Amino acid sequence: MSDHAKQSLPHLRTRNDHSTELAEDYVEAIAEIAASHGSCRVVDLAKHFGVSHVTVNRTVGRLQNEGLVKTEPYKPVGLTAKGARLAVRCRERHEIVYQFLLAIGVDPQTAAIDAEGIEHHVSPATLRCFVNWSKTNASIS
Amino acid sequence: MSDHAKQSLPHLRTRNDHSTELAEDYVEAIAEIAASHGSCRVVDLAKHFGVSHVTVNRTVGRLQNEGLVKTEPYKPVGLTAKGARLAVRCRERHEIVYQFLLAIGVDPQTAAIDAEGIEHHVSPATLRCFVNWSKTNASIS
DNA sequence: ACAGAATTGTAGCCACAGCTACAATCTACA
DNA sequence: TGTAGATTGTAGCTGTGGCTACAATTCTGT
Numbered sequence: 001m002s003d004h005a006k007q008s009l010p011h012l013r014t015r016n017d018h019s020t021e022l023a024e025d026y027v028e029a030i031a032e033i034a035a036s037h038g039s040c041r042v043v044d045l046a047k048h049f050g051v052s053h054v055t056v057n058r059t060v061g062r063l064q065n066e067g068l069v070k071t072e073p074y075k076p077v078g079l080t081a082k083g084a085r086l087a088v089r090c091r092e093r094h095e096i097v098y099q100f101l102l103a104i105g106v107d108p109q110t111a112a113i114d115a116e117g118i119e120h121h122v123s124p125a126t127l128r129c130f131v132n133w134s135k136t137n138a139s140i141s
Numbered sequence: 142m143s144d145h146a147k148q149s150l151p152h153l154r155t156r157n158d159h160s161t162e163l164a165e166d167y168v169e170a171i172a173e174i175a176a177s178h179g180s181c182r183v184v185d186l187a188k189h190f191g192v193s194h195v196t197v198n199r200t201v202g203r204l205q206n207e208g209l210v211k212t213e214p215y216k217p218v219g220l221t222a223k224g225a226r227l228a229v230r231c232r233e234r235h236e237i238v239y240q241f242l243l244a245i246g247v248d249p250q251t252a253a254i255d256a257e258g259i260e261h262h263v264s265p266a267t268l269r270c271f272v273n274w275s276k277t278n279a280s281i282s
Numbered sequence: 283a284c285a286g287a288a289t290t291g292t293a294g295c296c297a298c299a300g301c302t303a304c305a306a307t308c309t310a311c312a
Numbered sequence: 313t314g315t316a317g318a319t320t321g322t323a324g325c326t327g328t329g330g331c332t333a334c335a336a337t338t339c340t341g342t
Contacts, residue, residue, distance in 0.1 A: 018159070019298090022298090022299085041319075041320090042319075042320060042321095043318085043319060043320085051299085051300070051301090052300075052301060052302085053319080053320070053321090054300085054301070054302085054320095054321085054322085055299060055300055055301080057320070057321065057322090058298085058299080058300095059298090059299075062298085073307085073320075073321075074306090074307060074308065074319075074320055074321080075320095101267060101270075104270045104271070104274050105270045105273065105274075106266060106267050106270050107266065110264050110266045110267060111267070113264065114262055114263060114264050114267050116262075117261070117262025118259050118262045118263070120258070121255055121257075121258025121259045121262070122255060122259070123251050123254065123255050125247060125248065125251045126242060126247050126251060126252070126255045129242075129245045129246045129247050130245070132246065133245050133246075160328090163328090163329085182289075182290090183289075183290060183291095184288080184289060184290085192329085192330070192331090193330075193331060193332085194289080194290070194291090195290095195291085195292085195330085195331070195332085196329060196330060196331080198290070198291065198292090199328085199329075199330095200328090200329075203328085214290075214291070214337085215289075215290055215291080215336090215337055215338060216290095
């Protein structure tokens with residue numbers, strides 16, 4: 001085994017992240033839309049992500065197979081208990097990342113964009129550091 | 142147009158990032174391997190990323206079409222001037238992200254893993270904040 | 283020089299995420 | 313009530329990134 005082999009581990013992690021990013025984005029969006037609209041429909045998700053309703057439909061089907069969402073034909077999309085838990089975790093993590101970026105001086109618009117991309121790649125350990133730093137910074141200022 | 146429409150912009154940005162992530166990882170890896178081995182071959186990249194040589198081959202072909210790498214059949218893979226410039230930028234950005242994570246208290250192993258995922262999603266504005274914070278922190282300690 | 287090993291290329295498969303076009307279903311209003 | 317518009321579902325295409333299996337080429341050691 002060459003010394004390159006161990007370097008592949010972070011990349012494997014990156015690819016695994018990719019396969020769950022969409023799931024995380026979807027449960028987060030479904031929770032948000034359901035909270036603000038009363039219900040979440042395919043068309044809402046399509047607008048939210050800027051994709052066609054067909055793509056949403058297929059993805060929702062996949063998430064249903066994974067036990068994250070629950071829906072019936074021509075009915076709104078809802079979260080399972082598992083999906084709801086994931087949504088809460090994602091929302092908390094997203095908020096921590098966003099607030100951390102603001103705290104280190106990133107402008108709100110950029111922070112919103114970057115948080116979307118960054119949040120899926122922040123491990124629990126790093127997240128704790130974000131929280132700790134935010135606390136420390138708050139007590140200083 | 143609903144008020145959800147504007148929310149699709151960060152997600153579009155996220156997807157654009159995805160399409161260039163592999164390109165960035167590849168040029169960075171090619172530069173690293175060429176520097177340490179003298180030349181970079183398909184087999185080296187396959188080991189580095191933990192994928193089959195077939196996947197590497199196809200991706201290298203795409204990057205060649207994009208003008209980032211230069212190769213010939215059964216020959217090593219090299220970077221074009223454009224690819225070399227991109228590699229330098231990626232390496233600098235990667236190092237800034239990694240050092241920043243270390244500076245806020247993330248352990249080295251986790252920092253290495255998270256930096257791999259995060260680096261592609263850090264905008265220039267956020268990167269400047271990382272650098273500024275690192276400087277400030279260095280002068281304090 | 284040549285046989286075997288290593289490397290690279292090709293054929294063809296899968297899954298996923300995007301799309302258009304069209305069909306089916308629901309909803310709402312005249 | 314019944315039709316028009318909104319919504320959802322289905323068929324089928326593309327591009328990308330993963331793979332195995334096999335063919336071709338290059339490298340290496342005897």
